[in-house]
Amino acid sequence: MSKSTALTLDMINLLVLQAKHGDDRAFNMLYTHFFIPMKRFAFVRVNDTMLAEDLVQNVxxxxxxxxxxxxxxxxxxxxxxxxxxxxxxxxxxxxxxxILANSAHEDASDSQVADQALDMGQLMPILAGLPASEADVVELHYLNGLSVQETALALDVPEGTVKSRLSRARETLRTSIYEESNYEL
Structure with missing residues (x-):
């Protein structure tokens, strides 16, 4: 599957409305747009590309x-x-x-490793370094573009909790980046 198409919120809402009324083309466009972000979200949690795809398909x-x-x-x-x-x-x-963070038994030349990157090679260690609750809000809000309200609804937590987790995650990342830059000097 190639890159997801760039859809605005208004376009997404229109496609959802059309899909609600049985428009298969609109539904397929939504699927195409959201497949990669959903696969990435699932992969971060299950560490298996094929399983992530199966879970997304089930959804x-x-x-x-x-x-x-x-x-x-x-x-x-x-x-x-x-x-x-x-x-x-x-x-x-x-x-x-x-759910294991690293799968030691996988062969590095396996095609699954290439899929695992999902253009997130540098972000995976950063997300892995955050507590799971903070990684969830960072991924949904920053990487998938959900608003604070949408992130709160997706995770079934209050908006204030999303905001505080985002704040803690930003502070953790700032500290981590600062420590790395000082260490390299």
Whole structure:
């Protein structure tokens, strides 16, 4: 899958409205736009490209059946990521697997390694260095462009919690960057 298409919020809202009324083309455009960000979100949590893709596919199957029930089309992005978060949570519960940050048994030449980069090679260590709750808000807000309100809805936390986690994450990153720059001098 290539890069996601650049859609404005208004375009997304229009496509959601059209998809609610059964427009398959609109639904496919939404899928194309959100696939890579959703795959990245899932991958960071499960550390397996194929599993991340399967989880995203499962969410889109559910969304295709439930989109008609979405009352407020402006909540689509947060609804989408919240559905993905639930799908990941359900997988963790049903598989009873530990999600590992690094998979030592994977071969470095495996094509999966190339997929894992997802243009985030430099961001993965930074996100991994943050507490999970802060990494979640940073990824949704900064990397996926969700507003504070949408991020709060996706994570099922108050907006104030999102703001404080973003603030703590920024401070952690600032400190980390400052320490690295002083160490190199």
């Amino acid at each position: 889109w199957l559910k969304i295709s059946k439930r989109i008609k029930t979405l009352d407020d089309i402006t909540l689509f992005r947060s609804w989408l990521f919240k559905a993905l978060k639930w799908e990941i949570s359900d997988w963790v519960k049903s598989s009873k697997n530990k």
